[in-house]
Amino acid sequence: MTNSIAEVVDADAVLVIGSNTTEAHPVIGAQIRQAVGRGAKLVVAEPREIPLAQDADIFLKIKPGTNIALLNGLMHVIIAEGLYDREYVENRTEGFAELQEVVEDYPPERVAEICGIDPEDLKAAARLYAKAEKAPIFYAMGVTQHSSGTAGVMSIANLALLCGKIGKYGCGVNPLRGQNNVQGACDMGCLPGDYTGYQKVANPEARAKFEKAWGVKLPEQPGLTVTEAVQAIEDGKVRCLYIMGENPLLSDPNLNHTEEMFKKLDFLIVQDIFLTETAELADVVLPAACFAEKDGTFTNTERRVQRIRRAVPAPGEARADWEIVQEVMLRLGYENQADSPEEILAEIASLTPSYGGISFDRLEREQPQWPCPSPDHPGTPILHVGRFSRGERALFKPAHYLPAAEQPDDEYPLILTTGRILYHYHTRTMTGRNEDLNRISGRSFVEINPADAAKWGIESGARVKVESRRGEVVVDALVTDRVDAGVIFMPFHFGDGAANRLTNDVLDPTAKIPEYKVCAARVERY
């Protein structure tokens, strides 16, 4: 997030796109609702009538996969009506002419057609956002999990820049990260081309710095992403996977294929707190401690670094992930100097400018947001104030709308989109152990519009088979007009009736994010 969560309660208008906030990030959802209670206007753009849609002044029920058309349409209206921030565009951006040229092609009528919305709603939404002084944009996987996800993210940045809403209190572009420490895992350099704090592997200076600090020669070529690594198993390029605390055999797209790949591995190491779907295939499983059993830090979606603390002993012989990794390193011939989470954080701070001022000691008193380069730096609640990371000016990166890779056809006439529900988390390895949660929601389901349900003779509660080109699952039907005709929705949390047996593993070319949010599917009574 460029801005801080707490700012939202002061907003004049809030734009939520591709985020089911009250279910996936409930405490932010609550704060958006607080803002609405205080008079903020709310625009929600989503293919499903999510709970937040009921609070919205304007709800744009867009077809799955049409975010970029929508965003370009908003910008078209804002430019056509002269509502953009001229001064900001002139002084702090580059590439306005290119942007203008692209969004020129997105008049409201055309966008309304592509997205399946009313052109008047589009215009009203554009005016609301552009005219509001404090107007944050929140987005999540509904924007990123597309074959054009990167372009979607850039289009959001374009919109905010056009209206001068980056680098200001109560505004910004605010991606909501799904898991508790996704932000931290990225910050820590668990990326094939980055060391900590996004220092590039390809940059010889950065590499030299880490070589010196770690006392070893480091590889020069950036590595493979998760999705690329799984593909590389196919041709034998990757033979061994070491997986710490992830469950790709439920969270990966096109699971049948992933499963096949995992079985081809020569050596699979899984380190986790439960015997997950992935661990069941492992050659060796290492039992890990959970968050309540260890010390350390997480970084939240607003870049705030916060402590976790050991409250209970780990069960049996389970050990903290850092202890296990430390042991493996030692046996591979590398001895770490740091010997506790506190010391490891000190090592991180010494190598990572944005974390330079963060220490266990300081976190007892305050929880700053990075960049926080030194112990006396207060942290950075708002990014890009007066200056962008690339310099004085930000560059517009306009993109055209491209339809999702797989479109419905005669054989697979429906669009399947996937997402989260309030009562479960990710692959349910944790929430699935709560009987109360399971009683509320314990089985996979598919939401289907009454018109489609009638067409295929499906009733709520009936078992239905959902099929795509990649697989099939049997789940409960939930007949509801939350989804439009032609669209079906499934949560991805459940192992039995796993939505990801169906999803498409086509990738966004830059971010390598799979297109979870759109694939073609069909349903029938089971």
Added chain:
Amino acid sequence: MVSLTIDGRPVKVKKGTTILEACEFLGIDIPTFCHLKQLKAEGSCRMCVVEVEGARNLQISCATPCAEGMQVHTRTERVVSFRRLVIELLLANHDTNCFSCPATGRCKLYQYAMEYGVEHSRFAKYKPHHPKDESSEFFNYDPSKCILCRRCVRVCNNLQANHTLSLKNRGPDTWVGLPFDKLFKDSNCVSCGNCVSVCPTGALTAKAGKSYRIWEVTKTRTTCPYCGVGCQMDLLVKDGQVVGVEPAEGGANPGILCVKGKWAYHFVNHPDRLTTPLIRRDGELQPATWDEALDYVTQGIQKIKEESGPDAIAGFASARATNEENYLFMKMMRAAVGTNNVDHCARL
């Protein structure tokens, strides 16, 4: 800044500071029922009254700002007898069967009644109680324990912004209820449990609430292990087991949690947790010692590295592990294995 004295102690505070906040700053304990730090003062319970020299009436400290030269007394006879009256009025209609109440030990009514020496109420019980609602999967509601402090109502409406709870009826018939007298399970309640977290008595209690007394637990401040909001919370631990979670105030969460943060802690002590390393032998995962497992891991990695080079190995770090663990993991892949094939499931 304004200067004043409280119980004879001089203090300087920022303009707009309430007497209650100034007392807190000085470490002077003021009893409250309805006060909620995150929201504007209501001053409805009147428990926090203090005497201000020159003022005719007792002042509600949570809603009265400090003024220059004020002389405040927090425990005069007048104050104490007024607070006693407040307690007696509440007690009159309170089900005092404390033996079976999950709030025993943390109930503010009980605590203040003891502190102010109130054992009975002069006032007669004046209304019948509404029936209990135990329909939620996570908590119970017993209106006979409700003191109408409205904390739950305000949390539900103003912080959770969910509008499930409201004050119904008027006068002596007032009670906290749901629209159309629905049960929790049939209402729009999202089970965040924030109403339960703020209830000062046994009216709203966790279903697991009877499994521990407050003096048996320790609290550990930590960060929620679920979504990226990063809510701050306290784990309640009894005998090495997590028995409950309370919201704390953090940069991202104004003292509230969601259903996952509040209730989904059972996985921690779940019998399915892995407790020993496992190695696949004869097609089956079988228990092994740490030494065996770690040797197995490193030998496996080394063998493949020798045969196919370090890039034949890839590591997936975890969006759920700590920063320190992720750092060490990527350092292992790069410095000890020798490959940049390290990523995590951020995209998924």
